Amino acid sequence: MGGLSGSAHTAERAERVPKQDRSRATRQRLLEAALACLAERGWAGSTVTVVAEHAGVSRGAAQHHFPTREDLFTAAVEYVAEERSTALRALFPDGAAPGDRHAVVAALVDLYTGPLFRAALHLWVAASHEEQLRGRVTELEARVGRETHRIAVDLLGADESRPGARETVQGLLDMARGLGLANLLTDDAARRDRVVEQWARLLEQALEGEAD
Amino acid sequence: MGGLSGSAHTAERAERVPKQDRSRATRQRLLEAALACLAERGWAGSTVTVVAEHAGVSRGAAQHHFPTREDLFTAAVEYVAEERSTALRALFPDGAAPGDRHAVVAALVDLYTGPLFRAALHLWVAASHEEQLRGRVTELEARVGRETHRIAVDLLGADESRPGARETVQGLLDMARGLGLANLLTDDAARRDRVVEQWARLLEQALEGEAD
Numbered sequence: 001m002g003g004l005s006g007s008a009h010t011a012e013r014a015e016r017v018p019k020q021d022r023s024r025a026t027r028q029r030l031l032e033a034a035l036a037c038l039a040e041r042g043w044a045g046s047t048v049t050v051v052a053e054h055a056g057v058s059r060g061a062a063q064h065h066f067p068t069r070e071d072l073f074t075a076a077v078e079y080v081a082e083e084r085s086t087a088l089r090a091l092f093p094d095g096a097a098p099g100d101r102h103a104v105v106a107a108l109v110d111l112y113t114g115p116l117f118r119a120a121l122h123l124w125v126a127a128s129h130e131e132q133l134r135g136r137v138t139e140l141e142a143r144v145g146r147e148t149h150r151i152a153v154d155l156l157g158a159d160e161s162r163p164g165a166r167e168t169v170q171g172l173l174d175m176a177r178g179l180g181l182a183n184l185l186t187d188d189a190a191r192r193d194r195v196v197e198q199w200a201r202l203l204e205q206a207l208e209g210e211a212d
Numbered sequence: 213m214g215g216l217s218g219s220a221h222t223a224e225r226a227e228r229v230p231k232q233d234r235s236r237a238t239r240q241r242l243l244e245a246a247l248a249c250l251a252e253r254g255w256a257g258s259t260v261t262v263v264a265e266h267a268g269v270s271r272g273a274a275q276h277h278f279p280t281r282e283d284l285f286t287a288a289v290e291y292v293a294e295e296r297s298t299a300l301r302a303l304f305p306d307g308a309a310p311g312d313r314h315a316v317v318a319a320l321v322d323l324y325t326g327p328l329f330r331a332a333l334h335l336w337v338a339a340s341h342e343e344q345l346r347g348r349v350t351e352l353e354a355r356v357g358r359e360t361h362r363i364a365v366d367l368l369g370a371d372e373s374r375p376g377a378r379e380t381v382q383g384l385l386d387m388a389r390g391l392g393l394a395n396l397l398t399d400d401a402a403r404r405d406r407v408v409e410q411w412a413r414l415l416e417q418a419l420e421g422e423a424d
Contacts, residue, residue, distance in 0.1 A: 129257065167406045167411070174390030178386030178392075182386060199379070202383075202418050206414050
């Protein structure tokens with residue numbers, strides 16, 4: 001009995017594991033398609049149906065994973081933001097040295113110039129006049145913002161116990177967001193590189209100054 | 213004949229002037245209503261009909277002034293941006309003294325935290341995926357951006373012939389835009405004030421450093 005029950009359990013598990021894998025893969029495909037869709041078409045052009053089609057998933061399966069449009073697109077931005085955070089930390093696996101500060105600033109700014117920022121921007125802007133999005137997106141923005149700030153402080157080696165250090169880093173991230181906005185309609189890469197170089201220098205002085 | 217013609221001309225002018233005034237007042241009401249509408253409802257909710265109604269103007273009169281939706285809303289953002297630029301210069305009628313730099317940075321950042329920025333943001337974001345808007349908004353953004361940069365350089369007393377000074381000012385305006393974005397869903401004024409204070413200090417050092 002024990003043996004039989006045990007082997008039934010094992011068989012059940014063997015079936016369940018690939019099913020979970022498939023489910024996870026479907027979910028991931030949906031999230032990636034949702035981000036791309038939001039970045040390219042904006043909120044008005046982004047529906048669960050369009051995303052399901054792009055992901056090669058039935059509408060029913062998409063709705064099983066994400067019951068509402070708001071669920072799908074906020075999850076997509078959160079998922080890709082987490083991926084980007086992980087990738088950013090992985091660029092400096094042993095932490096960043098003081099000599100890496102220019103590279104760190106450039107990598108932080110890069111967070112705001114690709115499809116993730118574009119998609120997030122569409123979501124933020126839609127949330128500013130759609131009540132059913134506002135609360136969720138506000139919460140998501142705060143969560144992602146805190147995590148990005150934490151990474152920036154770590155990688156820049158900023159000592160937040162010193163007056164002004166926290167605001168120095170915050171202002172840098174605000175500048176990064178502004179650079180993302182400036183890249184929305186035209187390729188702003190050449191100007192951005194010059195601004196990043198100069199602001200990395202200012203930051204260097206500011207953080208060294210704080211350390212005196 | 214000369215006298216008659218002259219007096220007819222005068223009578224015609226007397227009639228025409230108030231007509232021009234009325235027309236200018238109508239145009240201005242439409243522009244202001246369009247900006248408020250765009251800031252509150254976003255691009256999808258902003259039509260000529262809605263704006264005409266808010267401005268208390270017939271749809272026909274609105275279309276006489278602005279034949280297309282794109283005409284109306286790009287003109288609205290340009291009009292209000294010019295008004296804000298003029299107001300910013302008027303804050304420092306004799307130019308700004310070095311001691312005014314914190315006030316200048318705060319005033320520049322203020323450009324990006326009200327209805328103008330909100331409306332412009334909706335327009336930029338819509339232009340990123342609507343072809344009939346893209347060219348016009350790109351051109352408008354460049355024009356407004358150049359003018360804001362010019363004002364910032366003047367008021368901050370930045371010497372752009374010195375290496376880095378131009379990028380210092382550009383980065384500041386990017387930061388201001390990022391602060392505007394951070395204010396979209398929540399009132400970010402308290403954090404913003406601290407960031408402005410810190411970066412005004414860093415900028416002060418940077419521009420003084422350049423001047424050495």
